Amino acid sequence: MSPVTALIADDEEAPRGQLRAALAQAWPDLRIVAEAVNGVDAWDAFLEHEPQVCFLDIRMPGLTGIDVARRIDGQAQVVFVTAYGDHALAAFDAGAVDYVLKPVDSVRLGQAVQRVQTRLAQARGPGEPAAADLAALLSRLAGEMSAGQRRSTTLEVIQAGVGKEVRLIRVDEVVYFESDARYTRVVHDGGEALIRTPLKELLAQLDPQRFWQVHRSVIVAHRHVATAVRVDEGNMHLTLRGRPEKLPVSRHFQGLFKGQ
């Protein structure tokens, strides 16, 4: 049996190191495939490596741990790592959420690890979407956290350098974004452009009501989507209104298009 894979995300280096050391004791077989320093990276690393367990700090820049857990949507076991005094703890104690406190205590971590192992043994094949009550709890917490934050930065205009000019592209006009090596390709009503902002950072600034991520490297404005076509087991693509391109939908996002 291949070892269980894990992701660790914390914006501070010390707690990441501590958790890594504590996990080496509590779960020697665990293979940590990625470490992320903020929520945006954590989400991207999740899509890239598809780890089975994610240890997420709650307060992270870009996306909070709660936001990342909502996106993971039950596709991996999530254990929150947080400091004493976090107001989310009150909600966690009531619900079925796994968490460990910083500084990580080996006994408490051992218990969390055991629960995760039990659940991994029960789940066969790809995990089912998160239980409805857990999803509701996370969405409520996400709302509370964003209410306490400063201005929510929803991107309205994208600046793209094309030759000697800088073109301003309204986000409303964008059809899709695609990451392309070191650049992000912006395809819009009036053509296309390349920008330097990585796709994963754009994602945190886009209105999730209008833009859907459908692949690690593709974000699409859903009003331009015409059909979702299942090619075979595990493969799906989108066709667009009035455009010839076909966009891939990776496995994690296929749940977005399930028909009524």
Add this chain to the structure above:
Amino acid sequence: MTPGATSRQREPIDWSQLWAPGPRRVFTAEELARAGGDAPSRTLVVMVAINLALLVFPVLQAVPPEALPRVSALVIGVAVAAFTQALRLWRRPSRKALLLHSWFGLLAYWAFVFALRWRVDDPVQRRWVLGVGGAALVLCMVGFWFVTVYRAHQIEARLRELDERQRVADMARQLAAAQIQPHFLFNSLAALEHWVQAKDDRAAPMLSALTGFLRATLPLFDRRLLRLGDEAKAAERYLEVMRLRLGPRLRFSVELAPDAAEAMLPPGVLLTLVENAVEHGIVPQVSGGEVVVRSWMDDKEMTLEVSDTGQGPPDEVAEGTGLSNTRARLQQAFGTRARLHLCGTPEGGCVARLTIAPADGSAMKG
């Protein structure tokens, strides 16, 4: 100190006091339990009894002997009834109860008058009993009115005092909670623990910065005012701890003019502003940023600025408890001389600017 100055408008006359005198405030059961659970003091009871005796004694001297039994019985009966009723008013002083008691007293007197016509034939006795009864009625009504009004005032004052005490305690507790944020403390200890275990060189500076922070923060709670320079030391230790934890994501500088460092401020003001700048300006940024603390004197006016290079101030003014507590304590210490203003910087960050005008107003001229 009550918030909101007394209004300049003349208070309208409450004509309803003419036919229904009494306190206007209606206490809830909870308020009465909080501030009105006590019995009248023994001194008060004894004084009332002595006064009553002094008043009744000469009257009884003047009563003709044949009327004495009836008048004495009347006086004792009225005294006992009045005392019981007065105690009830003491426990629940309200305008409605006072009104009911007055009407009840009047009705009792009328019933008494009619009963007298039927039962007592002797005109001398009748006159005395009627007269003493009438005097007792007036006395009771005045007494009831006095008890109700006095007691209502007493409870109101006590409630006000309790509220004020509660508010001061709340503010102190919030300051304590704001300064020793468990989240900050435990995250810092977590880092420290890891660095100690991993034999990382950052453990020693972390421990000394954290110790310095705690040493400088603990005296905050029992002072009314603190030298800005002293609090700046605590703030610097805090920033050092955060820089060790966040690494290159946090840069900071603290610059106080020597005369500004002598300014006295309510404790915790600078720390709250610095913590806000780090928590809301730097930590949410993937790439971090810079916090700059500056203070200077300008024509006796003190200015303290804490700026960050974060996302800018919140759109709507939804201030956390830390900031509103700071405002309240500044207002308590300086009144309108202190102004605390949060605004965006041209570079897109946020700056909190506190100015304190001199007491004599000499800086107001220009």
